[in-house]
Amino acid sequence: MPILGADMTAGTLVAWRKQPGDRVARGDIIAEVETEKGLIDVEVFVSGVLERILVEPGATVPTGTALAVIREDAPVVAPVPAATAPVAAAVVSAPARGERVRVSPLARKLAATLGVDPTTLRGTGAGGAVTREDVERAAARGREPVAVAGPPPAARPRMDVARMRATIAAAMARSKREIPHYYVGHTIDLHRALGWLADENTRRPVPERLLAGVLLLRAVALALREVPELNAVWRAGQVEPRTEVNVGVAISLRGGGLVAPALHDADRRPLDELMRAFRDLVQRARSGGLRSSELSDATITVTSLGEQGVESVLGIVYPPQVAIVGFGRIAERPWVVDGAVVPRPVVTATLSADHRVSDGHRGGLFLAAVERLLQAPERL
Amino acid sequence: MASDLRAAVLRALGDVAPEADLTSLAPDVPFREQLDLDSMDILNFAVGLHAALGVEIPEADYPKLATLDACVGYLASRSAS
Numbered sequence: 001m002p003i004l005g006a007d008m009t010a011g012t013l014v015a016w017r018k019q020p021g022d023r024v025a026r027g028d029i030i031a032e033v034e035t036e037k038g039l040i041d042v043e044v045f046v047s048g049v050l051e052r053i054l055v056e057p058g059a060t061v062p063t064g065t066a067l068a069v070i071r072e073d074a075p076v077v078a079p080v081p082a083a084t085a086p087v088a089a090a091v092v093s094a095p096a097r098g099e100r101v102r103v104s105p106l107a108r109k110l111a112a113t114l115g116v117d118p119t120t121l122r123g124t125g126a127g128g129a130v131t132r133e134d135v136e137r138a139a140a141r142g143r144e145p146v147a148v149a150g151p152p153p154a155a156r157p158r159m160d161v162a163r164m165r166a167t168i169a170a171a172m173a174r175s176k177r178e179i180p181h182y183y184v185g186h187t188i189d190l191h192r193a194l195g196w197l198a199d200e201n202t203r204r205p206v207p208e209r210l211l212a213g214v215l216l217l218r219a220v221a222l223a224l225r226e227v228p229e230l231n232a233v234w235r236a237g238q239v240e241p242r243t244e245v246n247v248g249v250a251i252s253l254r255g256g257g258l259v260a261p262a263l264h265d266a267d268r269r270p271l272d273e274l275m276r277a278f279r280d281l282v283q284r285a286r287s288g289g290l291r292s293s294e295l296s297d298a299t300i301t302v303t304s305l306g307e308q309g310v311e312s313v314l315g316i317v318y319p320p321q322v323a324i325v326g327f328g329r330i331a332e333r334p335w336v337v338d339g340a341v342v343p344r345p346v347v348t349a350t351l352s353a354d355h356r357v358s359d360g361h362r363g364g365l366f367l368a369a370v371e372r373l374l375q376a377p378e379r380l
Numbered sequence: 381m382a383s384d385l386r387a388a389v390l391r392a393l394g395d396v397a398p399e400a401d402l403t404s405l406a407p408d409v410p411f412r413e414q415l416d417l418d419s420m421d422i423l424n425f426a427v428g429l430h431a432a433l434g435v436e437i438p439e440a441d442y443p444k445l446a447t448l449d450a451c452v453g454y455l456a457s458r459s460a461s
Contacts, residue, residue, distance in 0.1 A: 201439045206430040209439060211419055254399055254416050282420050287398065307418045 001055075002042060003063045004035055004295035005167060011035045012060045013067065022050045024070060029291065031067060036163040037259050037295060039288035048072040164257040175316050179234075180355040183314050186367035188374055190330055190345045196377040212330065213304060214275045216347075216370075218380045220302055220325050221245045221266035223369035229358045230351075230366055231299045233320040239357045248298030248318065249278065251285040259285050260301050260318060261294035271380055306330055312348040322354040323363075325370075385433075385452045385459075392428030396421045407448040429455070 001011045014032040018024055029041040030050070052069040055061055175181075193215050201209045224231040224245050232241045245267040248260035261284075263269075263277055284290050300321055305313045306329035313326035328348040335344035349370055351363045373380065390402050397415045411417050417425070425445065426437045435458050437445070444454040 198439070206423075206437060207427050209423060211423060213419065254397065279420065279424070283424070 001033065001061050001063045001065045001067060002040075002292040002296060004037060004040060004292060005171065008035055008037075008063055008167065010060055010062045011040075013055045013057050014039065015057050016053060016068075017041075018050050020050055020052060024048060024050055033292075036160060036167040038164075038253075038285075038290065040290050040292055040295060042067070042292045044070065046070055046072050161256040168257065171318060172316050175319050179317050179319065179322075181317060181352050182355045182360050182363065183350060183352050184360055184363045184367060185312055185314075185348055185350040186364070186371060187346050187348050188371045189335060190347055190374060193374045193377040194330070194345050208272070210271065210275050211278075213327075214271065214278050215374065215377055215380055216304070216327055216349075217247055217249065217263065217266060217278065217302055218271055218274055219370045219373040220300070221247055222373050222380070223366055224300065225267060226369045227358070227362050227366040229362065230323040230353060232322050232357060233299065234322055234354060234357065235320050239322065242299040244297075244299065246297045246299045248301035248321070249281060250301060250303035250315075251282055253286060259290065259295070260298060260303075261285055261290050262298035264293070264297065300325065302327070304328075306347065312350050314350055315352045317352055317354055322357040324352050326350040326352070382452055382456060385455045386448070388429070388432045389448060389451050389455070392425055392432060395428050396424050405448055410446045411448075412446070433459075435459070 001013075004011070011033040012035075014034050016031050018028070018030045024030055024044050025047045026045060028044050030044045031042045033040050033042055048070045050068060051071045053067070054069065055065065055067045061067075190212070194212060197210060197212060197215065204210075228241060229239070231245055232239050234240070244265055246262040246264050247266040248262050250258055250260045252258045261281055263274065263281060266274060269277065281290075281294070298318075298321060301315070301318050301324040303313055303315050303324060304327040306327055308329075310328050311331075312328040315324035315326045317324050326349070328350075330345050330347045332343050333346045334341045335346060336342075337344070349367055351367055353363050390405075393400070393405075393411065393415070394402055397417065400415050405414060411425075412422075415421075422442055422445070426442065429435060429437060429445075433455065435455060437458075441454065445451045
């Protein structure tokens, strides 16, 4: 069961798309799982033959649980999903009756606050101790036991908004607790970018038109080449730089909640291709059908609340990422150009970032790079 | 004619916001207010109308698609011309 978010603890296998004996290639969708982020398509990361299914439809299992066995083309047998197993089966079962459970003082206090019985949890800390993360995960999933078979799910299960809310709460609380944020902002003149966009869209048929949002996403992706330390994840007490630029796009869901799936390789895809991928991503985020890699691969997040009239947004970093970029609304403002006040469409871009990884100076340079890139939209 | 256009508009809208109850849609209140649409939805709405009716809607005309009544009126005028 892939880990599709920092605080995801379990998922329900909804359906298999492949059967034992079928050939699978890296990137194929092999199964559908339901999580607090909705219905997700699970991809495989190896090529070979699906040998055996380990989890039947309807079963809810912890993240890290092997779902199936694939006989790789190379003579190695790997569980699926091989790339996401590290947290593994630490939460598969509760401790045996009578077994003494070690609970850290902080976890015990938190458990009392959240109404969780820590003695029912399998700890993931040193020596099997129950940690505050274990307690938070248990609180997020409520009293629902994991690794139990449930009734067969409906063909297209509806998203559980309360469950998604609990997951967002856990991730955001963890971020604010653990990540020392710093914030910088920069107001950017979009006169050139929007002028270019209007001309471009006049020439394009409706399905090929671009949105201002995709220019902003592309500018962020390219600016990360200049300040690469913002494109990273923080794991086990240290930063891990990422070479690929996978921009998580915060997408609000009309039923409540939000997801931030990744636009892969946003710095290497031409604007047209990025726009098509962006449209597809939003459509699938809202209708169900996101892929597991899209929920686990983001290396930075971009959020925009401009369409809600917000002037600027100071985001909360989504762990394990180390930065989030926010855009407010594009508004016509008086702007000084060559000593004269003229009306210009401007947007306030902000950066919230992890101070353990970067400093405000570098954050400021990043926003300056975003601004500079947006002054030459034809090169985006 | 107008009822055909209205049905086409509602179908395109239903594709963009499948969770919305379009039977209670007020015809003179902006879609954005009633359905919480954003610019991606508006683009997809225009794409849907283009596919259904063959009407190429310039981006500058998107504000004319703001309500159900306005949208039907706009499409009728484009069809007439």
